[in-house]
Amino acid sequence: MTKTVQKITLSPSRDIPFNKLVLSQSNVRRVKAGVSIEQLAESIAQRTLLQSLNVRAVVDAEGTETGMFEVPAGGRRYRALELLVKQKRMSKTQAVPCVVREGGIAEDDSIAENDERIGLHPLDQFRAFLTLRDLGMSEEEIASRHFVTSAIVKQRLRLASVSTKLQEVYAEDGMTLEQLMAFSVNGDQARQEQVWDNVSRSGYDEPYQIRRMLTENAIRASDRRARFVGLAAYEQAGGPVLRDLFEDDGGGWLQDVALLDRLVAEKLKAAADAIAVEGWKWISVAVDFPFGHASGLLKLEGTPAALTVDQQTAVDALKAEQDRLETEYQDANELPDEVDQRLGEIETLLLSLEDQPMIFDSADIARAGVIISIDSEGRLVPDRGYVRPEDETLVVESDVADGGHPFDENKGSEPAHRTAITVAGMASEPAEEEDEREKPLPDRLITELTAHRTLALRDALAQHPSIAFLAVLHNFALATFYRFASSGSCLEISIRTPAFPAQAPGLKDSASAGAIDARHETWKARLPNDEKDLWNTLAALDGHAQSSLFAHCASFAINALHEPANRYNQGRVSAHGVASRLDQADVLARAVGLDMVQAGWRPTIDNYLGRITKSHILDAVREAKGEASAQLIDHLKKSDMAREAERLLDGTGWLPAPLRLAGAAPSLGQDGEASPLPEFLAEDEHDGPEKVQRHSVAAE
Structure with missing residues (x-):
């Protein structure tokens, strides 16, 4: 037999004039919470009443309805x-929609209505706010209509940047609201999902850990670089900033690190240029230097600059105010906030006024340098007066009067020389002169040339056991008795064969390389x-064989390479160390009678002439063959000039400076009869008759 299910009957609803309603004492809500009565009234005025009142008829002592209705549930709406x-x-006679309850207990209805009400899920609120914004409402309008702050609306709308996949995880209680909010710090949704996959498996899923992973490739606004440049300048240059609307982010995170580094370098370079006007020999600039970076440098003692009259007046006034406040509150257990703040301001101002730059003698400035960095607060820190070891004995003549003035009176505000500025390890080359004759040989070319010389010197030393023994003994004595000397030696006793960072084509096929390999x-x-x-094998060798093997092994330690030296030991060697190494290489080369011409080196387009300026090519021909030969080719294009110079220099024994022994004079050519040019070069189709005639005369 089928059991009949009893159907429920809902309470009827009706519109009741407001003046027929009274607040019931059965309403269990006593404590004010949530939206205020004023805000709720404003909401009703905007939207009308969205939820009916729950009412019961008021009866007299006999149980007869009086026509009035009490409100046990919905008291705040009534208010x-x-x-x-x-x-x-x-x-007051406005009809109010009401649900009229009969039976039951009024207090039970009031409890149920309040307990069974569920607040809007934050994700639903976010989606609702997003819909309102899409319909044209501003964030401020949304906040005003829903009685929340604009910050709350911004936070909820920021959740739109979170991946929908993660929103669904949150909707299913797979993550907390705090975790979801942490993901909004970075709008890269693919990265968000990747981070969630990682943290959900590892268990390291705290909101701060999520934020850290999402911002690991960005720079905090509190970073010294960001403070130095300024957030406004970075954003003006087009740099994006990540902001966290849910936590205090200290200004956010700067996403474009390359842009920030460029702005920092430009601002540091500008500061270095301004200081270079003082006449310093060098300036090294970096965001930060490692601990002990100046330990190998001599620090000069300058004289603090005197305060100006205005500065001294300001210092006196600040100290007087400081004394007055300290005297006035000397017996107070605790300083008032405004007094404590003012004393802090006075202390900061006094420090800034009393921190005057040091004045150095002009002769010291000419041989010393400046280290510029940024402190943790983003302030520029120029540290003047450091002398490198190679400059400690430098004597600088100066016509500048005593008192530390670094300028040449005949040149206005320009320093007597150009300051070498290095920014973050990159040397800023002085402007190229119109006369390219002043341009030095490229570092890479010098390294290649000295690589060839090193190989030839190894071969030569291996053939002179007695000199090899003396060279090793010399190195041992340097390391034992002369502090720091071994760092500049050309012989590294560990037999660590230095690699050639750059080498010209054909080096492995040279005569020296062949002899060493054989x-x-x-x-x-x-x-x-x-x-x-x-x-046992070595012990069985006779003295001559042992000496020969000793020389062969020792030769592999030779390092006569030129290397561009990085500043402040950021590289492997210092400029002083390289210079010392090359000086000792010259001593060794003289001892073994090294001749790079006999070792097989000759200038070619590939190994030298095609790598230098036209003026250097002409200088080489002039030294080897004389002025007449140089005039033969000075009108040619560089490629043709280099090709013809190779022909002219062949067999002359001419060597570039890096391959000569120190102090050896180049073989000067004689202004005699010069070899004629090939016909295809003798007349350049772009040259006029006068130019061709001039060279014809010079060749006679």
């Missing part, structure tokens, strides 16, 4: 309507395969 009536914004293979064949047998 809001009452306020609208008092404000004369609603008639000698090495000969010795390799004579020595045992097992290193355990090496001692």
Whole structure:
């Protein structure tokens, strides 16, 4: 037999004039919370009443209805309507939609209505706010109509930047609201999902950890670089900023690190240029330097600049105010906030006024430099007066009067020389002169030339056992008795064969390379395969064989390479160390009678002439063949000039400066009969008759 399900009957609803309603004492809500009565009244005025009142008929002692109705559930709505009536914004006879309850307990209805009400889920609120914005409402209008702050609306709308996949995880209680909000710091939704996959598996899913992972490639606004440049300048240059609307982000995160670094470098360079006018020999600039970066430098003692009259007046006034405040509150247990703040301001101002730049002698300025960096607060820190080891004995003659003035009176505000400025490890080359003759040889070319010389010197030393022994002994003595000297030696006793960072084509096919390889293979064949047998094999060699092997092994440690030295030990060697190394290489080269011409080097387009300026090419021809030969080719294009110079220099024994022994004079050419040019070069189709005639005369 089918059981009949009893159907429920809903309470009827009816419109009741407001003046027929009274607030019931059965309403369980006593504590004010949530939206205020005033805000609720404003909402009703904007939208009318969205939810009916729950009412019961008021009866007299006999149980007869009196025509009045009490409100046990919906008391706040009743109070809001009452306020609208008092404000004369609603008639007291306005019909109010009500649900009329019969039976049951009024207090039970009141509890149920309040307990069973569920607040809007934040995700639903976000989606609703997003819909309102899409319909044309501004964030301020949304905030005003829903009685929240604009910040709350911005925060909810910011959740739109979170991946829909993560929103669904949150909707299903797979993450907390705090975690969801943390993901909004970075709008890259693919990255958000990647981070969630990582943190959800690892368990390291705290909101701060999520934020850190999403901003790991950005720079905090509190970083010294960001403070130095300024957030406004960075944004004006088009730099994007990540902001966290849910936490205090300290100004956010700067996303374009490359742009920030460029702005920092430009501002540092501008500061260095301004200081360079003082006449310093060098300026090294970086965001920050490692601890002990100046330990190998001599620090000059300058004289603090005297305060100006205005500065001294300001200092006196600040100290007087400081003394007055300290005396006035000396017995107080705690300083008032405004007094404490003012004393802090006075202290800061005094420090800034008393921190005067140091004055140095002009001769010291000419040989010393400045280290410029940025402190943790983003302030520029120029540290003047450092002397490098190679400049410690430099004597600078100066016509400038005593007192530290670094300028040449005949040149206005221009320093007597150009300051070498290095920004973040990159040297800023002085402006190229119109006369390219002043331009030095490229560092890479010098390295290639000295690589060839190093190889030739190794071959030569291996053929002179007695000198090899002396060279090793010399190095041992340097390391033992002369502090820091071994760092500049051309012989590295560990037999660590230095690699050539740059080498010209054909170096491995040179005569020196061939001789070294042949000698090495000969010795390799004579020595045992097992290193355990090496001692006995060496002991069995006669004195001559031991000396020859000693020289061969020692030769592999030779390092006569030129290297561009980075500033402040950021590179492997210093400029002083490279210079010392090359000086000792010259001593060794003289001892073994090294001749780079006999070693097989000759100037070609590939290894030298095609890598230098036209003026250097002409200088080489002039030194080797004389002025007449130089005039033969001075009208040619560089490629043709280099090709013809190779022909003219062949067999002359001419060497560029990096391959000569120190102090050796170049072989000067004689102004005699010069070899004629090939016909295809003798007349350049772009040259006029006068120019061709001039060279014809010069060749006679």
